[in-house]
Amino acid sequence: MPEQLTGLQVEKFAHPDDLAAMRSLKKIKAVDKATSYLEDLGDNLYFRMSMLGKCVRIMPENDPRVYQILQDVCNILDYDTVPEIYSIRSYALDIQPSGVKKPILLVPDFVLNNYDDSLLYFNLGRAVTRLKSGSLKLYIAAQTLMIATSSVDWISEPMKLGFANWMRKSELTADRGGLLACQNIQTAMVYLMNKAGATLADAKKVSYLDYIEAYKIDNQLAAVGKSLQTLTNCTGWANDRIKELFVWYASGRYDDLMEEFLA
């Protein structure tokens, strides 16, 4: 089992742009309060009710493996609430977090049926990082602002671009959180290569260093095209995420954090 990182704070590893957006939100008290209210109404009432009625809750009694890993991940990342966790029918790879006061995780059955322990540590680590960082609150605030301003293009369009940029950066923070939870760069890379389209079996066989080496855009036109498409992309390109995570890992920041927070 990966080791516990006592006292770890998301601020220590978050992407700077993600961190800046979070700090700005906290400064605007009215938005912060309104978001809490919306979160209570939307997630805790509507969303949780739907999950209870149409999904199956994972408990220590019915899936001890997954529940134990979730508890471990919360311990490793020093997150004090073990969220409720529900299984949903989906081919997706991301575990969807929801709720701030009463957090919930939705896990695709594909992940439950196919991911080994190490990959689950990474994937649950990503989701718990998003809960711990409070990024869901920012997500609700941004969505609400965009809906409120949707009829005024010159306000909503730049906002959408800013929102997409922040979303991409928050994915990078989540990837770093996942790596800290599984404490295995190979596992993190397998997940991201799987996310990029490789089958799980292929992703486990490929060397991530070779994969990064092969990912190059050496055509100017393609580079411009990519930059333009990136503007509105909310999740980030999977191959960029692989590269970003590797650069962060290789910079020594990961080792520093492990040294600083190992109990």
Added chain:
Amino acid sequence: MSKYNCNNKRLNVAEFQHPVDRKAVNAVLAVPGFEEMLKYVSDHSIERVYSFFNSSSMLKISNEMSPKIHQMLEEAAQMYGTDVIPDLYLQRNYEYFIDLDGMAKPYVVLSSAWLEAVDDQMLWAVLTAQIAGIQAKHGMIEFIGNILDFTKGMLPFGVDAALDVAIKEWKRSRVYTTDRAILLATENFELAAKCILFGDASNAVLEGIGLDKPDNTYYQQAQEFIHRSGAEGMIQKVQTLFSSNQWIASRYIELYNWYFSGEYDDVLEGSLDV
């Protein structure tokens, strides 16, 4: 001799149809000639369109292609004393579904992912439910629903909404009938409950719950859902009112209560008398 363990029983849907489902069907049948008129219109309109769509975009599962499935359908039909066997179409899809439609010529569309995932026991169980659905006239619900969708906005204010809510309630309650049909065909509560939850839980979770055990973790979850009060209860009621799909929690509790109420035993005993 039966190959799929239906013990030569004879089932009659009227004996176990859920009251809301039965009441709705009876209300339509109470108007003389209405069912025949609906069937005629369905046969000469929407069913022709769907027949073309199904045969041109999906794979029809013929007897030659899968004798096993046809054998199961024949035995299920025999159990209900009918010779109506639906056409089966396979649709490439990752979702799990098996949908019955058609009044004059019933047909079933099932997803490739579902067919790949089920074992023979579950396949047999769910196919018996399709025959039960035909016997319970569930194709009629779909057709009336289609007519209402088509006439939306043409009816006086309020009538539209009232009919919409009523048809949705009927659609939600029909699954209670087919869940009971699965239980009666298989005589296996755990399997029948698994058919309800299948697709909404991982294999490990389904194996780990112990769905036939009293007070299992899913039973607790479903009770928690059903007994919501205050704002949560209100939201649940509103969500339910405007949905055609029944909550799996409600289906599980409904089947659980029916199984342990003694009604199940009475119907099963009656089915074995013949």
